[in-house]
Amino acid sequence: MSEMEVEIPAYSDYFIKEEMERSLKDIDDILNLAKLNPNNLFPTSQIVYFTSKNLHNNNYRLLQLDNHLLETLNKGDSIRIKGTENENAVLCTDTRTYDILETETSNSLLLVQGLRFKDSLKANSERSISKVTASGIFYDYLEVKVSKPRLHRLYEILNKTLYKGPEYEKDVNDDDLFTYSDLLNNIQASKKELNDALASMHIVKMNDKIRLLDLEYHFRILSYMLRLIDDNSWGLDEIDYETTINSLNELAPFEVLNSLFDLYTEESKIVDSLQLYRYKERDVCRFFAQILLSHAGKFNFSEFLQAWSESVPEGMKPEIEMLNGLAIIDKTTIPHVIRAFPEENLPENIMDRFKVLFDVKEKWTVPEIAPYIQQLTTDKADVNTLLAKYARASTVNGVKYYSAKHAK
Numbered sequence: 001m002s003e004m005e006v007e008i009p010a011y012s013d014y015f016i017k018e019e020m021e022r023s024l025k026d027i028d029d030i031l032n033l034a035k036l037n038p039n040n041l042f043p044t045s046q047i048v049y050f051t052s053k054n055l056h057n058n059n060y061r062l063l064q065l066d067n068h069l070l071e072t073l074n075k076g077d078s079i080r081i082k083g084t085e086n087e088n089a090v091l092c093t094d095t096r097t098y099d100i101l102e103t104e105t106s107n108s109l110l111l112v113q114g115l116r117f118k119d120s121l122k123a124n125s126e127r128s129i130s131k132v133t134a135s136g137i138f139y140d141y142l143e144v145k146v147s148k149p150r151l152h153r154l155y156e157i158l159n160k161t162l163y164k165g166p167e168y169e170k171d172v173n174d175d176d177l178f179t180y181s182d183l184l185n186n187i188q189a190s191k192k193e194l195n196d197a198l199a200s201m202h203i204v205k206m207n208d209k210i211r212l213l214d215l216e217y218h219f220r221i222l223s224y225m226l227r228l229i230d231d232n233s234w235g236l237d238e239i240d241y242e243t244t245i246n247s248l249n250e251l252a253p254f255e256v257l258n259s260l261f262d263l264y265t266e267e268s269k270i271v272d273s274l275q276l277y278r279y280k281e282r283d284v285c286r287f288f289a290q291i292l293l294s295h296a297g298k299f300n301f302s303e304f305l306q307a308w309s310e311s312v313p314e315g316m317k318p319e320i321e322m323l324n325g326l327a328i329i330d331k332t333t334i335p336h337v338i339r340a341f342p343e344e345n346l347p348e349n350i351m352d353r354f355k356v357l358f359d360v361k362e363k364w365t366v367p368e369i370a371p372y373i374q375q376l377t378t379d380k381a382d383v384n385t386l387l388a389k390y391a392r393a394s395t396v397n398g399v400k401y402y403s404a405k406h407a408k
Contacts (some may be wrong), residue, residue: 004067009114011335014181016346020281021047021049021131022045022047022148023129024045024127024129024374025198027047027129028378034361037235038127039050041120042118043120043122043125043126043128044116044125044127044128044129044130045127045128045129045130046115046122046129046130046131046132047129047130047131047132048110048112048115048132048133048134049131049133049134049135049394050134051133051134051135052383053326054108054136057157057251059136060111060136060138061141061142061396062111062138062140062141062142062311063141063144064103064141064142064143064144066144066146066272068096069091069093069095069098069144071196072093072094077093077094078285079091080092080185081100082185082186082188083188084186084189086323087188088100090147090150091144092188092189092191092272094114094190094191094192095189095190095191095192095193096146096190096264097146097147097148097149097193098144098145098146098147098187099144099145099146099147100142100143100144101142101143101144101145102140102141102142102143103140103141103142103335104139104140105139105140107137107139108137108138108139109137109139109141109291110134110136110137110395111134111135111136111137111138112132112133112134112135113133113135113380114130114132114133115132115173116130119380122152135219138229140337141376146378146389148348148375148376149188149189149190149194149197150187150188150189150343150348151187151189151193151197151348152185152343152348153186153383154183154187154194154197154336155344157176157178157187158178158201158203158210158211158212159212160176160177161173161177161209161212162211162213162214162217163204163210163211163212163213163214163256164215164216164217164229165208165214165217165252166253177209177211178209178210179192179208179209179210180205180210183210185270187360190223191273197356201265202218203259204255204259204260205255205259206253206255209327210361213256214227214261215290215294216342217289218260219287220390221252221257221260221292222260222264222284222287223254224248224278225244225257225260225261225283226265226313228243228244228247229313230314231247234278236278236313236315236316237268237269237276237277237278237279238268238276239265239276239277239278239279240274240276240277241265241275244256244257245257245261245262246285248327249255252313256316257320261277263280263283264279264280264283264284264287265277265279265280266278266280280317280318281315281317284312284313284316284380285308285312285317285322285354286322286323286326287306288308288318288324289318289322289326290326290340291311292304292307292308292311293338293339293340294327294340296337296339297338297339298337298338299337300337301329301335301336301337301338302335302336305318313363314363321337321367324367324368324370324371325342325343325350325370325371325372326340326341326342326371327339327340328360328361341360342348343371343372345377346372350373350376350386350390351390352374353372353373354390354391354404354405355404356377357372358391358404359402362403362404363373363394363396363401363403364401364403365399365400365401365402366387366400366402366404369387369402370383373386373387387402389404390405391403391404392404392405
């Protein structure tokens, strides 16, 4: 026996009922049979009694905790288990999402109350008996594994109620509208992961509901906003918030104007105590590229570059790297062509995603493929780690490319 003495001499004695309580004499008899000297043990003997209630009523499940989950619960923060009937359940904290796996164990696990550990036992105290109650026996437990958020349902939900302008609201079913709290309860993602996803989307909050802006409506309102640059003879870093909102308040709701202003601008300088802003060149150029690509299946690449350059505000310069994660350029054809290829349409399973990527394009550079697998990275596996595991590297004219792992 160990220094912490627990009296379970044989399997047949496991089910000790409370009315059959052990005495110190019983313990001495057992120790004598085991040829153990009581003086070599802690004076407190802990005896496990099994409750008379049904031990297999499934009122409890055992959950394995890693350091993050333990810290979360010790701080008093909540964890959520999310999933519909058609989804595998996940566990979410404020910052992480976990897969939940049911794991069987060959050893019985006991749920006990009153068990004392070595540090709480006194070596020099009088001999005594401590009662430990077992309330359940378990042959499996829930194991957790850090995973990526499931965001496809978020896109499905928000795409059902695209905001196209006030005149179209009569066609929207109120039952399909979700508040932020609704999304947090239903989407299989942590709070941080949900916030990051929403921040990357073109959303607006209307009457406390989270809405995704219709692409054409989004383009129309942003175009109105950008037109004010010429109308007011502003420099690209001299955008006035109040003038922008007040000039367009009859053309679009404040919530839309304010949301797009936050999305596309950043602080630039202060003139006469007035905070001025600049439009984010990369974000504006990417959106105009998205608009052009949405109107064509495939686009002659040279013609696309010319149309793209002519569509953006004067002074902004589109760069090909701005298309990463947005479109695919096929240079195996003559002439070269480009087509839309958004990341959010790809499978969430990593193997399936790599298969799709290498089906649509045989070879990728790291900057080209990185936006399509960034969502799958973890603290232990960055983009380069994933490429090393799921793809094959080759070098052509000094440029490193990645292709399918088992491609011919």
